[in-house]
Amino acid sequence: MTSFFRMKNVKILHLLLLFVFVFVHACFAQADFAPYFYDNGPYSQNGNLALFSLSEDTAVGTQIYSLNGTDPEGQKVSYGLSFDPGSKEYFSIDPESGNITLVEQLDREKHDSIDVLVSITDGKSKVVERVTIFVMDANDEKPEFQNMPAIIDVLETTESGSSIYSVEAIDRDTGSGGSVTYFLQNPQSSLFTIDRHSGVLRIRSGEMLDYEKTKTHFVTVIAKDGGGNFNDKEQFLSSSATLTINVIDAQDTPPSFIGTPYFGYVYEVSVPGSEIFIVEAKDGDVGNPNPIRYSFEDGDDGVFSINKTSGLITLLSLPMYLKREIFNIKVKASEVSPEGRLMDYGVTTVVIRVVDLNNNPPTFYGEKGRQNIFELTMYEHPPEGEILRGLRITVNDSDQGANAKFNLRLIGPGRMLRVVPQTVLNEAQVTILVEDSAAMDYEKHHFLTYKLLAVEIDTPERFSATADIVIHLLDTNDNAPKFSSDYYIARIPENSPGGSNVVSVTATDPDSGSWGEVQYSIYGSGADLFLIQPMTGIIYTQPWASLDAEVRSKYNFYVKAEDAEGKYSLAEVFVTVLDLNDHPPAFNDNFLETTMVIGAPVKIEAVDDDAEVPNNVIEYAIMKAEPNNIFDINADTGEIMLKSYIKSMAIIQNITKQSDCTWSLVVQARDRGQPSFSTTAVIKIDITEATQLSGGPLGSFLMQNRNNPLQILAMLAGVISVMVIVTVIISTATFMRNKKSNRILPNRRVRRRQRNQPIWNFKMPFKKPENPGQKFTVEEVEQEQEQEPEVIVENLNYNNNISSNVVRQWPPPPPPCAPTLPPPPPPCFSGDRHWAVPTVSTAVAIKPKKRMLNTRQDTVNNALVSELKMRLEQKRLLNHQ
8 A cells, every 4th residue: 555655656756757848848949138229439330328418400301320239039129219208209210220310400409409208129128218419509699789779868968988887798608619709790880899708898099979969879789699509500599679868957058049040120100119030049949958148249339139048039129220221239148046146158240231112113204204104116137246226225123232133034035026124123224126138128027026024033022014015017128039949840742733832930029118018020942832921930942943852851940030120049940842753664765675594583673753651662573475475574673584493495385385585574563652653664575595605614513502692601601711821821921921930010000092903793693795706805994094072962861850961982893893803824625515604684774764963052951950950959958958
């Protein structure tokens, strides 16, 4: 039984030991150590924030610190940050990285330290520590005045250099940013100085306050700190405040008079006791003034008195007993102390004048006493400066002194007259002078009315008087007749009958009577065909005159307007004879014969003797052609040519079915006038082809390019260019040779004209040669032994009435020839080479047009007309300016 229990106890013990082993193993298997922060010191940016400090100007959003710690078992840790309940949360933390960010703006002046709870945990264990973050100062506070702005009172007798106020300002920053120095805003212009460290305000040395000059001073004080860093920059802050200083007045200034200088008047009607003037004075110490007492010092002569308290000056005797006209009285104003003692005083002068009353106005007098109307009759345009002696005027003012001084003025039309004198004292004889003689014109004013005005100058009443001056003007012959225009332009058709009216001229003379009657006459080289009615001014043609525009189309002459005494004026008359269509076109011959080479035109010409376009402009037309019309005609030039499709005789023979190539044309020449005239002519034309001609390379070139004139012109231009280049090269070589030999000849241009000079002429290929066998000839052209005289021919322009002189040679030069070439080589032609050259076609002879040669007298007249036109144009321009 005992062993049984023993065995049982052993088993129980084993089970107990097994249980303890398992329990201990389990305990050791579940053991865990808490994480912890690294302590890296106060100057580290990571760790546990121990002794960390931060400047108050750190920007919000800045990462300021990183919590850093570890877990002994190597578990991942996270961080936390919290504040005491009710405290402002300035920071936020990232749990994973431990980065701490500033989220609220710091202010050291409110909180210089911040308590923060930081924690680290591994998920099982958490460690919390309390740390203090110190806020460092930045210079962000301005000095603040403690006793400003302020108002103080200072006695004006305060001594120079005395202290009058102590300014105090506090800056809540620390270090140099908290130190304060004081300055004045405008120290140079101020009466005060301030101690920059203590802020004591004093009166500047050598200066004194003066109540009478300035009652109040405004002093601006600036408080400035010592500077410090803010946002990594050095910054100085300041503030200002104004101190108002009221100056207290002291009794140190004498009385002063108000409203000086003083003037009083005694009039002839004044009586004793009359008030003359009141003087007024005030104590210079206006802050605490004393009463004033008045008295005379000198100059009153016992005839005036003054009230001691009011300053009223009164008259003591009658004006007739006053011995002087002007009194200079010295008045004294004294301060009276509260004890009744006289103190400081001031003196001024009162001027009292004895004056006459202004009770008499100016008055005008004539030969029979007082008079208000003066009349005079005289001729117009008297000499300037002449005195109007028929006017006897006197003016008078019975007052005395300034009351008798007045001005004279003459009021009326223009400035024709002037009055002398212009200023009068008491009395004067009035003289009227002529100032503008030309304006005194009977034709403008039959009579003149003026007002003679006398007005007092220095009196308050300004008395005045007036008199009427009436001047009757008599007429003289002082005007010449004047035309309504400086020139007259008239137009009259040609072939007008004799006695036809041309133009009416008008001139007026403003003079009266027979002086204003005008008679007209004409003269000049162009007046032979015209007459004028002496009284009416109507210009008309002579009864026998026949005007022809083709003979003469321009006339000019002068018209004269004259009065009874021979005064006159001139105008010029320009008469234009209008062309009428009174001449039909005319051919030289109404039946013409000519030969036409295929490809070359035939020209006819008719002449119209009318003077102006469109009467002398001719149009051409083919009226009839037999056997049929194969021609075209240029309506303007009269050139007749084959139709463009006819290139050879074969085409013509196909059209006509006959071998005879002779045509008869009826050509009409019609002018463009109204009414229109026309003339016809019959032209017989033989049509032929160009004949064969051996002309060498030049003839071949011309025949090949006869339908291409531009190519021929290009060839000629090339030849001329080569000649110019060769000439330049030769001239340059000659100059260089002369320069090397020092023989530079003077630059002289010599023009010689030989009497006999051979000229090589190339005969025109379109002109029929006299000998068919001779295709090219050399001619020697003899110049005239004597140069023909140059004739000046008037170029009449019937549209703008302006003639221009052109110089032409007479007789006219021959038509231009082809360019001159050297003679061709001797003929050496092969039998199979031929050059086709067209035969020269004939042209209808031109009927010479009648040309009018101006005589020397007409040339002089034209020159006079041009010069007169120029003068009239200049006069018109001057009138417009």
